[in-house]
Amino acid sequence: MSGLIEGLPDDVAIRCLARVPFYLHPKLELVSRSWQAAIHSPDLFKARQEVGSSEELLCVCAFDPENLWQIYDPLRDLWITLPVLPSKIRHLSNFGAVSTAGKLFVIGGGRDAFVDPLTGDQDGCFASDEVWSYDPVVRQWGPRASMLVRRYKFACCVLNGKIVVAGGFTSSGESTYQAEMYDPEKDVWIAMPDLHPVYNSACSGVMIGGKVHVLHKGLSTVQVLDNAGARWILEDCEWLQGPMAVVQDAVYLMSHGHIHKQEKDGMKVAVSTSKFGRRFWFAMIGLGDDLYVIGGLSCYDGMKLLSDVDVLTLGTERPTWHQAAPMTRCRGIIRGCTQLRI
Structure with missing residues (x-):
């Protein structure tokens, strides 16, 4: 990895590349062989931690297509498809x-x-x-x-x-x-x-x-x-x-048409979830201050495989729902869902 950026030592150049978001890495490695080696080097990901550019992403696998995972970037509201x-x-x-x-x-x-x-x-x-x-x-x-x-x-x-x-x-x-x-x-x-x-x-x-x-x-x-x-x-x-998620170390449960927050004196209703009344086998997961409801099956019009992503922002006095970009490849019953920090 020599001469990554003209006029800069390689260790400085690596720290510059470390600030580029993960979704652009496939394009970075097309610049040159030295950049390709840098993008696939563990040194780059160590530098991402050092400069504070690590990203919190979501990984999701659904029923269709089989054994395919996608990664969601919440800052850019986009999905990245992994190899099968x-x-x-x-x-x-x-x-x-x-x-x-x-x-x-x-x-x-x-x-x-x-x-x-x-x-x-x-x-x-x-x-x-x-x-x-x-x-x-x-x-x-x-x-x-x-x-x-x-x-x-x-x-x-x-x-x-x-x-x-x-x-x-x-x-x-x-x-x-x-x-x-x-x-x-x-x-x-x-x-x-x-x-x-x-x-x-x-x-x-x-x-x-x-x-x-x-x-x-x-x-x-x-x-x-x-x-x-x-x-x-x-x-x-x-x-x-019911479905459970942890957001900022607080437990949230979906049950009886509401999201409930676990508190010392019991469960407290946080927000209504009537919109999910006939949606099943979705994923519910926390990331940052947000709670995500991803994919699943809808029974409103037969059995429809969903790629929808609904987000509940909890870091405000009145939690509010909004929709994020739907999954681009995956849909239906969610097989696996977890966070990934890279």
């Missing part, structure tokens, strides 16, 4: 999706078992232990070390830069209470203490107050990983059932 995830499992679903160390991780999951009524053959994989990461430096997917346990419909969170997975179902459809942790620097999984057995282990994970919370579908029981990571603590939160 190269899993052999068609319509990968029920997986964990998180980001850490500047990469997007897609973990486990599987495909709902389909049995051919004529031959009896089962199509696809019911549960998987595979792990993929998308590296924005080289803009490619790559396989990572497999999980210790094949699982789907499990909790998945990032704790201190490491990925924690817990619970879910195995290939046989049986519940598992095993938990494990992934170190992205060493590319290894290690076993963790098991969850407490509960009636239903279809679960999801959320970070609240810097702690991993495992929520079990249909139950008020929540399992919280203690600060030492040595055991799970059972708590009865009695939260409303």
Whole structure:
């Protein structure tokens, strides 16, 4: 990487390139071979952190088309399409999706078992232990070390830069209470203490107050990983059932036609969501001061696959809705949705 910008030392030139937003990187690398090398260098992303130009983006995967992810840039209201995830499992679903160390991780999951009524053959994989990461430096997917346990419909969170997975179902459809942790620097999984057995282990994970919370579908029981990571603590939160998102460390739930905010004295109505009355299987996620409702199915006119993106701005006295640019390639049931900082 010599002579990136005439008259400037390369370390200064790198800091200049670091200020260019991520969506323009494919164009930057067309300038010259040295710029191409710079764009694909980890030094560029280190410089982005140093100069304060890191970007907070959203990563989304929907039912259609299969195994395709898009990244949303909220500052520019545009969508970037990633290469297709190269899993052999068609319509990968029920997986964990998180980001850490500047990469997007897609973990486990599987495909709902389909049995051919004529031959009896089962199509696809019911549960998987595979792990993929998308590296924005080289803009490619790559396989990572497999999980210790094949699982789907499990909790998945990032704790201190490491990925924690817990619970879910195995290939046989049986519940598992095993938990494990992934170190992205060493590319290894290690076993963790098991969850407490509960009636239903279809679960999801959320970070609240810097702690991993495992929520079990249909139950008020929540399992919280203690600060030492040595055991799970059972708590009865009695939260409303429905889509959940964390915005600025506050919990928001969509239920009974409203967005509710969890406060010390209980749930408080924040805003009406009557517009989503017949919209299902969408993603709800927080980014900055905003809450995003993405994709899903609409039942107003049959079963319509949606690419819509609705945004609730919460950092004001009266939260307001507005529409962002719709997904350009993805639509329908949201399979995975997470934040990515690069």
